Amino acid sequence: MRRTITAVCVVALLASSVQGDRLDLLDGRTFEGLVSVDGDTVTVKMTYGTLQFSQREVARIVYMDTPEEVLAKKLAAAAPDSAEDLFAVAKWALDNALDRQGKQLLAKVITVDPDHAEARRRLLHARIDGKWHAFDQSLELARGKLQARRYEDLLGKVIPALKALPLASAQRTAVDDIRARTYLQGGRVDDARGAFSALAEQTGGLAAVRYAAIAAILVEYSDGMYVVNKVYPPQATLVPTKNPSLDVGPASLSRPIVLDAALHDRATRTELEAGKKLLAEARKIEPTDPDAARTKYALATLRFQRADAIVVGTRTPHIARAWHVEIARRRISAMRKLVDADAKKCDEIDASLGRAEMSRKDYRAMLQRMMYHLGSAREGLKGILALAKPYPRALVLEIKWAEVDLKKIEGWRKVLATELDNGK
Amino acid sequence: MVSRRLVIVYGVAVAGVCGLVAAGSYHAETTRGLQDALAKLHRGQLSQAEADALVLASRSDKSAPRAWLVVASARQRRGKYAAAARAYRNFLANCTSPRLRAYAGEQIVQCTADGSGPAPRRAAPSKRLTAADLAELATVEKQMRTETTEHFVVRARNARLAKLTAIEAEASLRRICGYILCGQAYPHSVAITVWADHKEYADHARDAPEWAGGSFTITSDNGVATRRIDLTQRDADGRFDTIMLDRVLPHEMCHLVVHEFFGDVECPLVLDEGLAMLAECETDNARVMLAGLVLAADREASLDDLFVRPRHTIGDPAVFYAKSFTFIEFLRNRMTPEQFRAFLSYVKGGCGIGDAIQRAICCPDSEQFIPALARAWQDRTVLQAQFLRALADRK
Numbered sequence: 001m002r003r004t005i006t007a008v009c010v011v012a013l014l015a016s017s018v019q020g021d022r023l024d025l026l027d028g029r030t031f032e033g034l035v036s037v038d039g040d041t042v043t044v045k046m047t048y049g050t051l052q053f054s055q056r057e058v059a060r061i062v063y064m065d066t067p068e069e070v071l072a073k074k075l076a077a078a079a080p081d082s083a084e085d086l087f088a089v090a091k092w093a094l095d096n097a098l099d100r101q102g103k104q105l106l107a108k109v110i111t112v113d114p115d116h117a118e119a120r121r122r123l124l125h126a127r128i129d130g131k132w133h134a135f136d137q138s139l140e141l142a143r144g145k146l147q148a149r150r151y152e153d154l155l156g157k158v159i160p161a162l163k164a165l166p167l168a169s170a171q172r173t174a175v176d177d178i179r180a181r182t183y184l185q186g187g188r189v190d191d192a193r194g195a196f197s198a199l200a201e202q203t204g205g206l207a208a209v210r211y212a213a214i215a216a217i218l219v220e221y222s223d224g225m226y227v228v229n230k231v232y233p234p235q236a237t238l239v240p241t242k243n244p245s246l247d248v249g250p251a252s253l254s255r256p257i258v259l260d261a262a263l264h265d266r267a268t269r270t271e272l273e274a275g276k277k278l279l280a281e282a283r284k285i286e287p288t289d290p291d292a293a294r295t296k297y298a299l300a301t302l303r304f305q306r307a308d309a310i311v312v313g314t315r316t317p318h319i320a321r322a323w324h325v326e327i328a329r330r331r332i333s334a335m336r337k338l339v340d341a342d343a344k345k346c347d348e349i350d351a352s353l354g355r356a357e358m359s360r361k362d363y364r365a366m367l368q369r370m371m372y373h374l375g376s377a378r379e380g381l382k383g384i385l386a387l388a389k390p391y392p393r394a395l396v397l398e399i400k401w402a403e404v405d406l407k408k409i410e411g412w413r414k415v416l417a418t419e420l421d422n423g424k
Numbered sequence: 425m426v427s428r429r430l431v432i433v434y435g436v437a438v439a440g441v442c443g444l445v446a447a448g449s450y451h452a453e454t455t456r457g458l459q460d461a462l463a464k465l466h467r468g469q470l471s472q473a474e475a476d477a478l479v480l481a482s483r484s485d486k487s488a489p490r491a492w493l494v495v496a497s498a499r500q501r502r503g504k505y506a507a508a509a510r511a512y513r514n515f516l517a518n519c520t521s522p523r524l525r526a527y528a529g530e531q532i533v534q535c536t537a538d539g540s541g542p543a544p545r546r547a548a549p550s551k552r553l554t555a556a557d558l559a560e561l562a563t564v565e566k567q568m569r570t571e572t573t574e575h576f577v578v579r580a581r582n583a584r585l586a587k588l589t590a591i592e593a594e595a596s597l598r599r600i601c602g603y604i605l606c607g608q609a610y611p612h613s614v615a616i617t618v619w620a621d622h623k624e625y626a627d628h629a630r631d632a633p634e635w636a637g638g639s640f641t642i643t644s645d646n647g648v649a650t651r652r653i654d655l656t657q658r659d660a661d662g663r664f665d666t667i668m669l670d671r672v673l674p675h676e677m678c679h680l681v682v683h684e685f686f687g688d689v690e691c692p693l694v695l696d697e698g699l700a701m702l703a704e705c706e707t708d709n710a711r712v713m714l715a716g717l718v719l720a721a722d723r724e725a726s727l728d729d730l731f732v733r734p735r736h737t738i739g740d741p742a743v744f745y746a747k748s749f750t751f752i753e754f755l756r757n758r759m760t761p762e763q764f765r766a767f768l769s770y771v772k773g774g775c776g777i778g779d780a781i782q783r784a785i786c787c788p789d790s791e792q793f794i795p796a797l798a799r800a801w802q803d804r805t806v807l808q809a810q811f812l813r814a815l816a817d818r819k
Contacts, residue, residue, distance in 0.1 A: 187459045190452070220521075223455045225462055225490055229527045230760065235787040237758045239796040249497040250490075252462040268786045321789035322779055393791065 022062040025053065035061050067096045075105075083113035094122065124171070126161040135171060138162055142178045151186035154178070173203050180211075184218075185254045193218040206309035210263075213310045217253070217262045224253045232261035233315045243315065260314035267310035267319060275303030275323060283330070290334060297327050325394040328387045332398050335380050335387075339405070342377035346370050346412075364420065371416050374409050381406045454480060454488045461494045465501075474498035481514070489518035496531065505539030548705040549592055550666035561585050562664035564620045564657065575610065580618035585657060585664075589618055589673065596674035600681050600703050605768065606761035610681055614651040618668070621658050629654030637665065638672035640680040651680060671704045678703035686772050694730050695771060697745055698752025708749075709812050715746035716809020719802045727751070727798040731777040750805045759785065 021035040023044045033046035042053050042061070065073075071093055078085035090105030109119040114132070124135035133141060142158050159182070162175045180195035193215055200211035217226070227250050231237050236245035244257070251258040282296035304320035304327075311319055349370045358366075384402040388395040457480050464473035477494035496511035512528045512535070519525050553561070564581045571578045571586040576593045580586040593616060601608045619625035626632050630641040630652060637656045642649060653676050659665040678700040682691055701711070719725055730747055738744045756764055763784045770780035778794045787793065 187456065189455055222451075223458050223488070223490060225458050225493070227493060227524055227527055229523070229530075233787065234785040235793065235796075237760075238755070238781070238785065239793065239800050249465075249500075250462060250493045251466065252459055254459065255466070264786070272786065316786075316788050318788045319786050322775075322783050325789075 020066065021064055023053075024059040024062070025057050026059045027057070035063070037061075067093075067098055068101075071096075071098060071101060081112060083109050083116050083119070086112060087116065087119055090119070090122075121165060124165050124167065126158075126165060128158050128161055135162075135165065135167075139174055139178070142175075146178060146182055146185065149185065151182050154182045155186070169202075173199065173207070176202070180214075181256075184224075184259070185256070187224065187252075187254050189218060189222065189224040189253070193222070206305060206312075209306050209309045210312060213263060213266050214259070217259070217266060221253060221262075225250050226253045226258050226262045227251075228258065228261050230265070232257065232264060234264070235316075257315070260311075260316070263310050263314055264316050264319070267307040271303045271307035271310065272320060272323070275300045275307065275320065278303060279323065279326065286330070286334070294331075294334075297331060301327055321391075322394075325391050328391060328395060329398070332384050332387055332395070335384050339377045339380035339384070342373040342380065343405075346373040346377070349373075367416055367420055371413065371420070374413050374416070378406065378409050378413070381409065458488060458491055458494070461491065465494055465498055470498045470502050474502075481511075486518060489515060490524075492518075493524075493528070496528075500531065500535060500538075503538075505535040509535040509539070546595070546705075549588070549669040553666070558664045558666070561588070562658055562662065575612065576614050576616055578616045578618070580657065581620050582618075582657065585618060589616060589655070589669065592669050592673060593677065596677050596703065596705075597681070600674070600678050604678065604699055604702055604756065605681065605685060606765040608681070608685060608765075610684075612649075612651055612684070614653060614677070614680065616653045616655065616673075618655045618657050620656075621662075622656055622660070625654060625656045637668060638676045640676040640683075642680065642683060651684075653677060653680065670706065671708075674703040674705060675700045685768070689772050689774065692731060692771065692777055693733060693735055694744075694748045695752060695768075695777065698748040701745065701749040702753055702756060707753075711746040711749050712805065713809050713812055714742060715750040716806045716812075718743050718746070720806045720809070723802060725798065725802065727778065727794055727801070750808075751801055754801045754804055755781070 020033050021044075023031045023033075023035050023042065025031075031044045031046060031051060033044045035042065035044050037043075037055070040055050042055055042058050044051050044053075071089070074089045074092060078089050080086070086105055086109045090102050090109060093099075093105060094102035103123065106119045106123050109116050110123070110125075110132075113119075120127070120132055125132045126135070126138040127133075128138060128141055138158070138161070142154060142162065145154050145158060159175060159179045163172075163179075165171075167175065176195065176199050180192055180199060183189075183195055184192035196211050196215040196218065200208045200215055203211060218224075228246055228248050231248060232246040233241065235241065246257050246261050251261075253259050253262065278296045278300035282293040282300065285296070286293040301324065304323045307320045308318055311317055349366055353363075353366060381402045384398060385406070388398045388402065392399060457476065461473045461476040461480070464470075464476060474495050477491040477498065480488040481491035481495055492511050492515035496508045496515065499505075499508035499511055509532045512532045516525060516528050519528065561582060561584060565583070566581070568579045568581055569583040569586045571580075571583075571590040573590045573594050575597055576590050578586045578590040578593065580589060593614075597610060601610050617628070619628055622637065625637070626634070629639055630643070632639050632654060638654060640651070640653045642651050644650075653673070655668050655672055655676075656665055657668070679696065682696055682699055701708070725747075730744075730751065733744065755767070759767065767780050767784035770783050771777060775783060778797075781797070782789060782793060
């Protein structure tokens, strides 16, 4: 016996946290989400997943207004020239995951009242030098002031204004980065050290490596004086550069080029050297212990990634690229051996075909073995291409060979597949 | 009693806090002072930078020993090399960083070198010989004379020539291992034989090319390696062949040392020949003039082509040799000894020359690097050739 399903429509004009429809089950459980009925099945879509029930399990469905409908009603009720009314609706929209509409409404609020502080704050607008600026614009302005050496202005007004905004993690990092640089370039070495250490803790992954490296440099050279022992950028000795280069001698870390030189030196001396050592060890053990060699290659890759992370954004980025290429080349060479072994086995089977009488079943089994080896070789070649593709210039031959062989293998597989199908 | 103790504890705490604050502000003051001196150094206000840093460095509490580096650098840039070296030594006395000690050591060497002016270059052997010496060295005795040094066993049909060749061989080896291979050791012995003339050379020398006046060989027999250099004493007119000592001996010796350094790996021709020409006692200006002339006419000349050119494809050997010499000399001149040695190691490890250069100087991998390097080399070579031409015209 079927129960009657009651549908109740509720207009929740004042509801502050509308979730959607409500589904009540006979066993007492309740779900909120978007409910739809299709034949005997009732589906409820929720934020974290979808559930389906038979109509027999359902006690009732309560249909409610969607957030968009509620918003439209709220907006209709609000006075269009009242910044406070509009802001209240915008706030409700933002609180109910209607970000796009909320931001549009905030934009309306500031056309009605350009100095509506809370609307500006929610739009990530900062008031700098008496003018409102969007976040990205403010950040550029801050960078400009840093270049112009307006340190007091930055630390006293701009950065506090930006820090007061409800920023996302990446945006907060960008602001803190400028603050740390401002400290350093302004000669406040201790404050800079603290700021970069904090950045290293608050950011994750490779960005943290860079900040930690800067903090470590500032610990080692706590008076802010670095001693440049090689001309920087290093290519300046061989190739004339448009930008000024840095000569050997003591120099202040408050100059960005000196910090770049210190980072380059640190990346070279620590990470690059450690990676090169691991690479040499891997090379030595590769013929006898390929698995251990692979682990060492992975560790070396990690070191090279850290080296690149330390110098990112400096005048000498990607210093470990040649080493990444070398690792890729070595791994390709090892993979190539496996591909060649598969191809050789395939050739052996191919050569044995037609030499002796064999049953249809044996013939099929041999074709299937060939197919298996071709499949294995194809996977190997795809792996080679995946490894080589990031370095198309350096590994042009590896890419070309893999592509040609892959084409050949595909041709073979097609022939074998036809033969196997015909034999069915 | 209790309150008195409390007063003492309170007094000690206050004194501690005051001490910490004072130390903090003292450190901040030192940092500020050093930063000001560095700013002046950067702006080129050398005497003011020196004076400011000297105040910090001379503090009785030795709280800013690193200020001596600013003092030293300012003096060095002003050309006061002896005073600069003294400042570097003052810094070294309080230095705990191995990196900075190495830096200060290098700078002291640099100051000493700069202070004493350019080192007198040892003239080529031919320039040191008189007409009587040349006549004596052209004499061929019946017996082979042998002269032995640390690295060489020299045999020649002239006792004085054997001795002179041994001295020049050691000098060449020092130059090759020190300047060209940047500290490479050579713990081997080489047999050098100076044959009386080209005929005798061709009859006895191992693998002697018909056109050559000298050659080197390394052979292995039952695990014993034999290194040998064959040379010629007299030219076709029967006079002592001065080129043998000036060029052929160091050239062939460099091939030998480079060959051993590279082991089983084939050294690119441009590098092998470039290094060998660099080892010669004096720069052959004709090579520089030729390279300058060719490069001025062909500004689009590619370095990639030079890097991979095998011997049998060389159209004009003189041009190839001139280009090889100027390019390798350019690299050696612009790179530090460590960088040049790393460059050679990378080539030995299988890298291409362009890749090895970029790795050695730790510069970012860029497609623009090799073309830019080619332009820099061409500009320098053309400039050198123009300078030589101007000198020749003046004479």
